[in-house]
Amino acid sequence: MTTATLDAPAGPLTLARPGEGDASLRAWDAADELLLQEAFARLEPSRQPRVLVIDDQFGALTLGLQPFQPDLVADSATLPAALADNAGLNPGLASLPEVRSWRTPPDARYDAVVLRIPRHADYLAWLLRWVNDVLAEDGLLLAGGMIKHLPDRGVDVFAQAVTTDTVCPARKKARVIVCRPGTAELADWSGTWKGYSPEQESFEVSALPAVFARDKLDIGTRLFLPRVRSAVAAVAPGARVLDLACGNGVVGMVALSARPDLALTFSDVSSQAIVSAERNVEAAFADSDCTFDHADGVAAGAGRFDLILLNPPFHEGGVVGDHIALRLFARAARHLAPGGRLLMVGNRHLGYHRSLRRFFPQVRQLDANPKFVVLEAATKR
Known part of the structure; x- marks a missing residue:
């Protein structure tokens, strides 16, 4: 520093x-x-x-x-x-x-x-x-x-x-x-909330103006969601899942739609994202076991998770790169339970498969298109 x-x-x-x-x-x-x-x-x-x-x-x-x-x-x-x-x-x-x-x-x-x-x-x-x-x-x-x-x-x-x-x-x-x-x-302003209905889902999501992709599903998340559904289908009943950098909460909500029994934590550095995610979850999954953390990464005292879901931002205050993702990878690795997994989607050109190997012993590619890649990283049991 x-x-x-x-x-x-x-x-x-x-x-x-x-x-x-x-x-x-x-x-x-x-x-x-x-x-x-x-x-x-x-x-x-x-x-x-x-x-x-x-x-x-x-x-x-x-x-x-x-x-x-x-x-x-x-x-x-x-x-x-x-x-x-x-x-x-x-x-x-x-x-x-x-x-x-x-x-x-x-x-x-x-x-x-x-x-x-x-x-x-x-x-x-x-x-x-x-x-x-x-x-x-x-x-x-x-x-x-x-x-x-x-x-x-x-x-x-x-x-x-x-x-x-x-x-x-x-x-x-x-x-x-x-x-x-x-x-x-x-x-009097109609622009406070904007949203959409994700494909294959019965719920809607909306978000405040500081939230990324608040009025339509971004193309990286579109590639990610089928893998999210597959991943949560394989976890144990009541597993702890973290939607890290949750934005409007759509990823965690898709996980809840597939597995209502999950204990879901939504975390984001943006308070407007957390306000949005909490509002969306309350409207669609009011009886779910959910926690909302306004935090830079994983909140202190959040404990360990069986599965972490992540679509990392790649810019901060005008600075573009993988520095935010690296910070989130390090914190995710510390907060995964033994045998836990990080499932992420990211820009292909940023080479996240190499970055993840700095923090996780096992990394594999699950899906890709010309712009994005879905990767899974696992901890040792």
Whole structure:
């Protein structure tokens, strides 16, 4: 873990990006720098404005805004550990705020909201409408992101939801937009939930905007589901099964449809995914034995599983590769019971058959098409 210094308006911060990836990647970017500069230019700590930070990445915004004692909400379960680690590198900071998620969002009125603009337009549209509900009448929204990661139709999304005061000049390939609350509300927006009915199943799934493939079954999962049905047919009665990186929960729900007796755990790094999966399971399998964990991988104390089902994401914060899958493989290996199996689908070009052999003694291919491959990895008995 490599540290670097961010020259924040309230003083320098030593920050580190978690993980064992590219050492050149920092725990902040130019968008964080610009957001902090705009916040201190427009807000006065002595007036004690109530400030909310949304979707901070590794703690740069939260720690940089410490003179304002901000509240914090984030979709990703990776933030609490990253924030705690970076706070530890900077002795003397005030106490850290609780990291709220979309499972239990803050319920307050704010003078200012500082927002990292997400990559996906639907999630941005949802966030802006949610912000309208929590901003004071004369409140301020500071929204920033790296220009290459801003969503398509972003200008229209802002125009439909909030009142834009200032589009700040681009600096270091980043941009900040200063807004006032608009009249658009979540209650009036049809885009909050989108879904579909999986083939061969009687249930429906729907999801909130931050969830991958929320309005149609992605092609990798389409290849995966027949193998899921075969795998759960072979496990013992009441077996413990984990739908890891569950998204809307469709994989685990197909497992439950085939074997209602299973003890199913749904886990995802996105709180909107967990909210979605819990809603879907409650609608279709209300009497099932299910647990829902908002966690970066397998939740602490989750125990061991007889079968883990996984369709790993391959991008995180603009960084694309197999680093997320490797982290999930390592955690899956530690949480499989003796003789347990990991069943996964992934992009063929990422070579997961080689990666899995770093963690599992047995790996075999079960299915493939030109883009995706289904692999099974097993532990020793």
